[in-house]
Amino acid sequence: MTDPASGGLADIITARLTAALAPTQLEVINDSHHHSGHLGDDGTGESHWTVAVESAAFAGLSRVQRQRLINNALADLLAERIHALAIRARAPGEA
Template identity: 45%
Template sequence: MRLEDEIRQRLAALSPDSVELYDDSAAHAGHAGNRGGGHYDLVIVAAVFAGQNALQRHRTVYGVLGDLIPDRVHALSVKAYAPGEL
């Protein structure tokens, strides 16, 4: 399974309204400290984020993706919103 597909499959556990996942790995080729993992930007909208602050939202996302980091995912930028916040 492609890594992007696995990330989306795992995020489905959060019942998101929308998921936008951008692979920015090419812009970071040869980045110091990178052991081959990808660089991704994530924008996710899900009801689970309602009432959570930014740190809690990041922890929620990392809760479903955390074991992919740092080997398969070297860097992950997370923008997480509750419905109606965008």
């Protein structure tokens, strides 16, 4: 599920993570309004994000390995458009 107030970048993040991880649950949250005027705020309103992803691709992987999969899917966005990304990644059946 994508935060509809997020606009274009949320749709790109959703598409990338869906293609890379085939998630059973996905939430993309734009947190930029909490960081307005802070370091990394580029004025676009799309600089700080949280993703909550549930995917079978994470089964048996460590937290770091899961984050790497997400970071790889969003690599160019992290380099150019996303200042901060909070990640909650779990396999199906995990709390």
